[in-house]
Amino acid sequence: MTHAQQGSTVSVHYIGTLDNGRIFHSTADEEPLTFTIGGNQVFPALEHAVVGMAVGETANIVIPAAEAYGPRLKENIIRVALAHFPAEKEIRVGQKLSIAFTGGTERVMQVAGVTDTEVTLDGNHPLAGLDLTFALRLDDIQ
Numbered sequence: 001m002t003h004a005q006q007g008s009t010v011s012v013h014y015i016g017t018l019d020n021g022r023i024f025h026s027t028a029d030e031e032p033l034t035f036t037i038g039g040n041q042v043f044p045a046l047e048h049a050v051v052g053m054a055v056g057e058t059a060n061i062v063i064p065a066a067e068a069y070g071p072r073l074k075e076n077i078i079r080v081a082l083a084h085f086p087a088e089k090e091i092r093v094g095q096k097l098s099i100a101f102t103g104g105t106e107r108v109m110q111v112a113g114v115t116d117t118e119v120t121l122d123g124n125h126p127l128a129g130l131d132l133t134f135a136l137r138l139d140d141i142q
Contacts, residue, residue, distance in 0.1 A: 004050045004051055007038055008037050008141050009036045009037075010034070010050055010138060010140065010142070011140040012032055013033075015028065015134070017132075017135075019131055024132070043063055043067060044067070049136070055141055060133065061134050071129050077120065077121070082116070082117055083117075091114050097111065110123075
């Protein structure tokens with residue numbers, strides 16, 4: 001029986017949940033996630049969990065926030081005067097905007113709040129600060 005090891009390309013199906021039980025992603029109705037162990041394509045903790053598994057084997061793993069998308073950082077939240085946005089553009093909470101910064105960099109940020117005078121933008125990943133639980137099944141080893 002073959003087991004996943006460093007350098008193996010593996011395919012896994014998973015259901016990812018948060019501490020409150022909410023599913024943040026599932027491959028149940030999709031193609032499996034395929035990655036090479038040691039290729040830095042997924043979280044190192046996920047790679048580590050698959051090492052030693054055989055095809056058909058299942059596992060439940062918890063990846064702490066620090067090993068997933070990291071903590072939510074206050075410095076990734078900015079306030080911008082509403083006047084900096086085109087007057088005809090409706091800005092609403094939850095909307096994602098591509099924001100151009102000085103120096104030519106761009107970043108997608110989510111609108112976290114809107115008042116009559118300013119817009120609060122959050123550049124944190126939506127799963128930052130959250131522990132992630134994966135129920136996974138190893139489907140293939142190449």
